[in-house]
């Protein structure tokens with residue numbers, strides 16, 4: 001069943017058309033890789049999904065009630081960021097009624113910290129955490145609101161190779177529990193390892209299919 005349907009979508013900034021006549025479905029439980037070189041419009045597509053950019057033509061439709069989770073790159077966070085890992089994650093608790101946490105909210109936060117292997121460093125300022133830990137904190141924060149669709153926007157871009165795989169192994173666990181994943185990347189290796197389907201954006205157009213049919217990297221990378 002399609003969680004997201006994109007139909008004949010054209011996105012543009014003024015006269016500059018970035019995405020032209022794009023159509024694809026994202027089904028529940030899939031791990032969709034959105035891949036393409038710098039500047040092909042990956043971020044522009046994400047902007048449109050979050051309703052920050054109006055389509056020039058076409059439609060974006062989510063199954064009703066779909067909650068989106070967003071995981072940005074950790075490097076957008078400064079070293080002097082003072083909140084603890086726990087407090088940072090808790091910022092995304094849905095529908096807070098009071099400034100303090102209820103018992104239920106506290107246990108929700110602890111559960112997600114455990115699931116993302118952050119319990120040990122939960123009291124540490126997030127600004128001082130390692131890249132991988134910061135990235136897991138972003139993941140935990142997004143997951144706290146129980147999203148149906150998790151969008152990872154170049155979330156592995158500044159991580160060491162081993163840590164990239166750790167992060168995506170963790171994401172796969174949540175996917176196996178029913179969360180649909182959209183992973184924006186230009187890492188062909190990771191794409192082949194984790195994706196179920198792909199959406200390949202190029203300056204000339206796009207292609208989509210099962211991950212085994214992902215075209216080779218234009219740079220010849222494996």
Ligand SMILES: Nc1ncnc2c1ncn2[C@@H]1O[C@H](COP(=O)(O)OP(=O)(O)OP(=O)(O)O)[C@@H](O)[C@H]1O
Pocket residue numbers: 013016018036037038039040041042043044045186
């Ligand atoms: N607000 C804007 N106004 C005009 N042009 C823009 C704007 N934002 C992005 N662009 C242009 O749109 C094109 C697509 O940009 P976008 O950021 O979506 O690409 P991307 O695939 O996400 O690239 P990267 O992998 O480098 O993040 C680029 O040529 C960019 O310069």
